[in-house]
Amino acid sequence: MLLGYKLQLEPTEPLINAPKAVFQIWRNREAIEIEAAIIFKQLAFDMHRVWGENDQIARICMAASSDELRHAVRCQRILSYDHSADYQPLTANYRVQFGPKDLSLEDRVLYTAVGVGCITETLSTALLLEMNKRASPGVIKDTVHEILSDEINHGRIGWAELTRYSRRSDPSWLTKHIPQLVKEAFSDEISPMLRDENDLSKWGILTPDQSDLIMQETLNKIIYPGLKKFSIV
Ligand SMILES: [Fe+2]
Ligand SMILES: [Fe+2]
Structure with a gap:
């Protein structure tokens, strides 16, 4: 039963010795996940109003x-492995207004879907792929993978919202908002996940240097060329 014993310990062992910074970063991620839940829920409601009760993309958003x-x-x-902190889980009990106030509902849906989906989630996917490669087996790797x-x-x-919007209207007005959306993705979603100290990658944390190259490649090879197909340049 030695093997069974070892398998049981592996998920917790890397976290028992984790520096404080590791828990701070995962606390940041918890807050970002909660905010994403709120934004996707609001986006689902707004999509139903624009595209109807049976809208499939709205269901996927929910x-x-x-x-x-x-x-x-x-x-x-x-x-929960951080026994030094008085930790209270966060809850999704607030509202987020995404984008400029003067947008019509249909344009706000596009703005949000592109900002959250095409930009933030695509950048996040690229970073998570790298984290997944570096994370230690156990609770961190399982979480990153999920x-x-x-x-x-x-x-x-x-990309789905952009495709159907462009069948009805020209989405090129979004061009002027892209630099701000990218900036916000970096400052609000990406930077809080990074830490410029030692090597915390086995706990699923990259340094700004490790992430910069991945971010630039993802923007230049996936996001910008994808947006360009819809005349957003
Ligand atoms: Fe998430
Ligand atoms: Fe997500």
Whole structure:
């Protein structure tokens, strides 16, 4: 039964010795997952108003909102290993207004879907792929892997919304908003996940240097060429 004993210990062992910074970063991710859940839920409601009660992409958005809440719970499981903190799980009990106030509902749906799906979720997927390679087996790798497999689908929501919007209207007005959306993705979603100290990659944390190259490649090879197909340049 030695093997069974070892398998049982592996998931917790890397976290027992984790520096404080590891838990701070996973706390940041918990907050980001909660906010993503709120944004996807609001996006689902707005999509139903624009595209009808039976809208399929709105349903996928609602499922994405549930996925994000599940990701937050996975973060909470990691945070439960931090016995030094008085830790209270976060809850999704607030509203987020995404984008400029003066957009019509249909344009706001596109703005949000592109910002959250095509940009943030696509960047997040690229980072998670790298984290997945570096993370130690056990609770960290399992969590990164689970989040990664959902984020790939969440990114598709943006491209699906962009495709159907462009059949009805010209989405090129979004061009002027792209630099701000990219900036916000970096400052609000990506930077809080990074830490420029030692090597925390076995705990699923990259340094800004490790992430910069991945981010630039993802923007230049996937996101910008994808948007260009819709005349968003
Ligand atoms: Fe997530
Ligand atoms: Fe996501």
